[in-house]
Amino acid sequence: MSMKLPFFKNKQEETSAHTDLENIPNHVAIIMDGNGRWAKKRALPRIAGHKEGVNSVIKIVREACKFNVKILTLYAFSTENWKRPKPEVEFLMKLPKEFLHIYLPELMEKNVRIETIGDFDALPEHTKEAVQYAKNKTADNNGLILNFALNYGSRYEIMQAIKQILSDVDTNKINVDKLDESSFSNYLYTKDFCDPDLLIRTSGEQRLSNFLLWQLAYTEFWFTDVLWPDFNEEIFQQALRDYQQRKRRYGGL
Template sequence: MEESKQMSFLDKIDKSKSPEHVAIIMDGNGRWAKVHGLERADGHREGINSVKSVVEAASNANVKFVTIYAFSTENWCRPDEEINALMDLMVFAIRQEEDNLIKNNVRVKSIGDTNRLPEKTRLALEECEEVTSKGNKLMLVLALSYSSKWEIVHATKQLIRDVRNGKISEDDINETLFSQYLTTKDIPDPDLMIRTGGELRMSNFLLWQAAYTEFYFTDTFWPDFREENFYEAIVDYQRRERRFGKTSEQIESEKKS
């Protein structure tokens, strides 16, 4: 008699209540490579397969936005050899996946100080954003040369410039308006943030946007993170009560009304 198939965490997800936006800090590529006796670049290459798996899993779970922390502004401090390898890998991965992204209705968008990227990386990214612009099932947001502190300072400078030019007044400034000056202005705040690799910190990622985000930390290194890991994180998320500063009683009352 054939053994019964083990239930997937996907079967436990209530897709009507899936997080709209999942953000991911992809950590552990270098440590994964070290454990396997490989070069750090090998860890980054295997990490690309995890990105593919998560994009497919997100689509299956009815998630509409996935933001991945691909390269931080602090990462520019890494050795030139590793940075160059990462940039070459990004170009390769973007071009290799374009057809699949289009086929699966995935739109690609980048956030961050992309002017710092090498020209070939920036051009490949811009081309990918253009050819996938009609995708309407899932938006894959690539945080490249990104950090929250950079983003908030950049937004503040733009805000000050518009006040000086008379486009807005000081009295117009509030949280909603400020959010419109961020690189994520057309993207909902993340409902769930996943960090792989066992570290318990945010690493300068979406600090403004994550004010009421749920966090999920796992020891799994990013190159080992696959569909089932993603589904498990969503199942854990759906067990939580999101109160946004309210009491449990208020939440229950709102559900009944």
Template sequence: MLRIRGKNKQGKDGSGELSESELMARIDMTGLPRHIAIIMDGNGRWARARGMPRTFGHRYGMDSLREAVRTSAELGIKVLTVYAFSTENWKRPPEEVNVLMGLLVEYVHKEIDELCANNVVVRAIGDISRLPDSAREALRYAFERSRNNTGMVLNIALNYGGRSELVRAARQIAEKVRDGRVQLEGIDERLVGDHLYTAGQPDPDLLIRPAGDYRVSNFLLWQMAYAEFWFCPTYWPDFRRRHLLQAIYDFQQRDRRFGGIKEGGK
């Protein structure tokens, strides 16, 4: 259930819930988060609660992804990053991993026309070299089809881990120092950022995690330094447009100081 905290924010029915149209009316279109990151969690639990195999949850979660991408593109969000497969997910049963890779291929081929129609640029973050040939081929197809688009960037995090990303960046910088291309004194936050998968993109303003867990799960560890976190108990397959709008609305109610203070010392 979506609830708005605070006074005088009830919906028209007095329940505390706001409809999609009410949320759209209240969202400040000039103050949207530039970059939204989503941990698509709860697929397996959603399926088990319905007496179905975990893989059914992943399939139903594709509808939620489609809606999140469509809504974000419509709103004009600059970057949307979704956590699809982590470096730790290889520990799952091979059958589940195979299904996830198959769903990636299916998603690309089913959605690429609409993604391109919405001017979305498809990218992947993570070490995709370990993915099956079929998945890497589908990704290459999506990259090529969308490379001339100029709208929202959709980052699909695949075989991604925040710690491994930082190790990769450290190694690349160390090689440059060894070869004399970078001086030790030249290593700063900007240089590190330039060696991350998200180089050139704004850091996430908003992290959304459904399904009731309160952790970042090795996701965008460097980039999340000043992200606002938004959690909800809804499992990912049930996550819909109104949840995303609610997250954006709540984000806009927060006081972002980035370690400083506002005028008046508050």
């Protein structure tokens, strides 16, 4: 007999019509999964699923602004995604430019600030130029932080942090005896952000896929069968409502 965990929600489950503005997570992270399967179900090429997934991004950005979420981190491209077929990777590298070309004016209007985490320098020039332009353009905005994880891998991030710490110890910039969790966090891509309060993963998968392994230590997880291109405002609100019912004890009582 199969049993679904309480944080796993089916697409068909009914949702209430009201989401309270109290106890909204400050930082929501999303693993946007299922674009390829969405396309396959419709006998379309995988890139059609990625393109449709962009529509879900802007929908959820609008909802995050509406509910005063402070940070929205989206897992857009992992360090492992380079293993995919070259045409698919090339298409994915063009999506940030297409998204920003269409929606940057709206993001400016909504006071959204764009940030990235990941090995930014290893991205293609056209991708870096488009994203950096948007980061510069929105740098003075103080609303929602829309944080794209681009060429991101958590194990790589942690290893880079360890190497930098060793270098700083060698040059007496830090004392190893005073190194703690807080100071270690300052060596991560996310040093300027609070840890996620809520992680959402779409498409029915229940794994972290090398995403924010350190930062998700006490995050609330929420999984759904819904494929990312079908993820909408109502489902996002359901995740927020379920989060509001959680009791976060951080190991205490």
